[in-house]
Amino acid sequence: MAPVLLAVAHGSRDPAASASIRRLLRVVRSLRPELTVRCCFLDVAQPSLAQALAELSGRQPILVPLLLGTGYHIRVDLPAALAAAGLPPARLAPALGPHPLLAEALADRLTETGAPADAPVVLAGAGSSDPTALADTARMAGLLATRLGRPVTPAHLSAATPTPHQAVAALQAAGHPAVALATYLLSPGFFARRAATTPAHWTSAPLAAHPAVARLVLHRYDQARAATELTAAA
Incomplete structure (x- = not known):
């Protein structure tokens, strides 16, 4: 069974922001309907990352940050969350950008x-x-x-x-x-x-659910999945 694609967005108090992320993930699901795709947020919006990890019921995730650059969340917060959940660092995909x-x-x-x-x-x-x-x-x-x-x-x-x-x-x-x-x-x-x-x-408008962004989400997932499988085989 393929790992769950757990998309991790920043989170916002603006409901339009969460709605746009969910629209993006609907496009991702349409491109690969056999893949389980879930969503969580680092701040404010729900579910939180901790909640999403707890709800996986033993299924292994690949965390795909819906973040455009390699900042503090990528370097510190997300690796710490993986470590707390007992998951290897390879299960964290790179930031979306630049690409x-x-x-x-x-x-x-x-x-x-x-x-x-x-x-x-x-x-x-x-x-x-x-x-x-x-x-x-x-x-x-x-x-x-x-x-x-x-x-x-x-x-x-x-x-x-x-x-x-x-x-x-x-x-x-x-x-x-x-x-x-x-x-x-x-x-x-x-x-x-x-x-x-x-x-x-x-x-211009924010990128939101542009098809190229959806393809990039899947590309980052595939990158991290390949790294995880390589680590497991070593």
């Missing part, structure tokens, strides 16, 4: 806004005090730039600079009055509302 499939989703979301193909782009990530997470956002900006064929400026909605407001303003001051903002978030909520307040002419 070319996210560049595909981001490019599609920008196209949906009607932004022209030559508009300068700012990538608005959630932000972090963790330099690894900031580096991941910068790498994602590079992947999106490759996808779009034009430069992309990374920015951060919290804890670091430049902020999206600063990045958009800098591009406008440099002679680009019409700037596009790529919202590098999975779900609606506080940060998405903040991203929508910049003076950018076009602001």
Whole structure:
């Protein structure tokens, strides 16, 4: 029996955020209907990770973080939760980003806004005090730039600079009055509302249930499952 895909989202007080995560996982299930897919949250929303692990009734999970970068949750919280449950570290998949499939989703979301193909782009990530997470956002900006064929400026909605407001303003001051903002978030909520307040002419929606994100969730699951099987065989 295949391990359960236990998707671990950040969690939010905004019910629209949880709803968007559940829509994403419905797409994941449609792509691989034979796989058991469950969801939990690190904060605020329910079920918690501890609850979800307790409800597996002995079935082994693969934890797939629905997180876009390798920050504190990936490096500390999730490995600690696995250790507390007596599960090996290999059962934790990498963060979703950075990855070319996210560049595909981001490019599609920008196209949906009607932004022209030559508009300068700012990538608005959630932000972090963790330099690894900031580096991941910068790498994602590079992947999106490759996808779009034009430069992309990374920015951060919290804890670091430049902020999206600063990045958009800098591009406008440099002679680009019409700037596009790529919202590098999975779900609606506080940060998405903040991203929508910049003076950018076009602001994309969060990635949510984009099919490329669903394919990436399954790719990360497959990566971790292969690592687990390799460890078991060693």
